[in-house]
Amino acid sequence: MNISALTLPELGFRLKTAGIFLQTGSFVTHLRTSIASVAEGIGLLYADYPLVEQAGFADFHVSLACPRTLRRWFKPQVLFLFDGRPTFKPLPLDQAFPMLEWGLNWCVSSHANRYLIIHAAVVEKGGHAAILPAPPGSGKSTLCAALVCRGWRLLSDELALVRVSDGRIIPLPRPISLKNESIDIIRHYEPDAVFGRKVSDTMKGTVAHMRAPAESIVQAMETARPAWVIFPRYQAGAATRLEVLPRSRAFMRVADNAFNYSLLGVRGFETLAGLIDASLCYDFSYSVLDEAIEKFAALKPPAP
Amino acid sequence: MNSQPLVLRAFRQPGSLRSLSLEDWDLLLRQARHANLLARLHALLDEHGLLEQVPQQPREHLEWSHAIAERHTQAIRWEVGRIQKAMAEVGVPIILLKGAAYVMANLPLAQGRLFSDIDIMVPKESLNAVEAALMLHGWAATHHDAYDQRYYRAWMHELPPMRHVKRSTVIDVHHAILPETASLHPDPAKLRAAACALDGHDGLRVFAPSDMVLHSAAHLFHDGEMENGLRDLIDIHSLLCHFGGLPMFWPDIVERARELELTRPLFYALRYAALILHTPIPADIEEAASRTGRPNRLMLAFMDSLFTRALLPVHPSCSDGLSSSARWMLYVRANWLRMPPLLLARHLFHKAFISPKAE
Structure with a gap:
């Protein structure tokens, strides 16, 4: 059963009482909250995600609650509680x-050490995955x-999960987080895209989340083979340019964007080396989305 | 309160975990994670050949924490090497305490045990030289406030913690195992004299087996950090199970507790290890420890009510209405034991009214 099978009041009631067991990629999150805006966001942006009935087990037990301080009467706050x-x-x-x-990202990035976890977006076509590692502000999520x-x-707009045992990428499709001008750029670019409510004045500026495509959610258990590592950079007015990046530099830059590279020790090194070996590595600057998409469509996968 | 939290069942009878349902595993992992024992649980299951039988989802979590523990052990070994190098010219033997000692001595309880600081002990007269050597090699003092400096240097049993400027690792340099102002005074010279050399590590030592247990007991039951209470009790449990087979270990520990003024902490350690973790302790030893270290009946009943709560994981499934007040009272007790009343009053006054203004 998917979230969309519940009406909003039903979803709100479940979240308030026993909570829901939400499947995102290979993780099950037990979520409880009585905050209406969260129920609304889940109902809208997670409509196509499966609910696990009679789960018995959840990877993460999470709730959002308002701290019961005096402050709640004039400036109410919210806490993310991990169990x-x-x-x-x-x-x-x-x-x-x-x-x-953000909390769900933290749950995965600070626990799931079977994967080399890279701060990167991952998309896939024809069985080949493109990994887009980048610091915030580089236009990674927009692209x-x-x-x-x-x-x-x-596969993910935030966390590339590279399985240590075989180097394959594990999908974790969740809503795409867009910031500031990117929100209107994508709204304009794809008028049919479904967006959650805009929230302003966060530590990242104004943010809004875009619903992940339903097919991506259906295929959330299908792993992908890495083919390209591309460092995107949005630059106003820049020409669309894809430049080959030496593998050694790509290695160091991905390591800089990894959450648990040093924690995994020698396995982290081997996994990353495997990823870089299997991929073509590029620097990519762009300012026009249509041109960027064309460039991506023309990417050739590495020779097998 | 849940009469028998699953995490206790795990350490009492690892074999009984075979029959857990998936729901039970879910709860066990949550209790273990809150008690900082998840990686320790992985080690326990591994030691008993039970890992293969754990359902896939919980096993995944155990493997995640195992990755952290492996890295942790490696980092501790490396850091100890750095410390050894920094202190080479000082020429005093370094005694490793607690976590770092368990790792370097390859004791089974080191498997999956996570901790943040490295603790060492050196003779009090060498403190200045040791501090200078560490500073030369990149460790810097963390407490710059004049009052804090005095608190540590005049009253405590350790220097203010030192943090390495590049690696951010923290070292605590002790000259005794309890504060100078505490009511009990285990003689550091006696502890140093009995310390054992570590094979393959020149200049590194660890406490003798009974002293290791007594230190752990003093730390948990007299110096009272309850944050990792269950983990520390499991340390005592594992040390007792590990060393219990040595000839003379049991009679020695009772005698040694008397020599070091640690009969009360030993009594509590044996009592609560047996009560909470079912640690096998010879009956005559229990009796001997009780003769020398047992408080009066009223006090014991009160302590039982505090420790049987505070030593459980801080998780809703292991708590009742009194758990948090038990922890609070033990915290107050620890401060009470740390300093004589007037000094404590002065210390609390300073911390409450003067330190905040200085910031």
């Missing part, structure tokens, strides 16, 4: 849904959103 323990400083209540998204609106499958 009852606050993991971050509280945020204004208005930011509850973005906080859930990722545009690509999935034009037929690429979304």
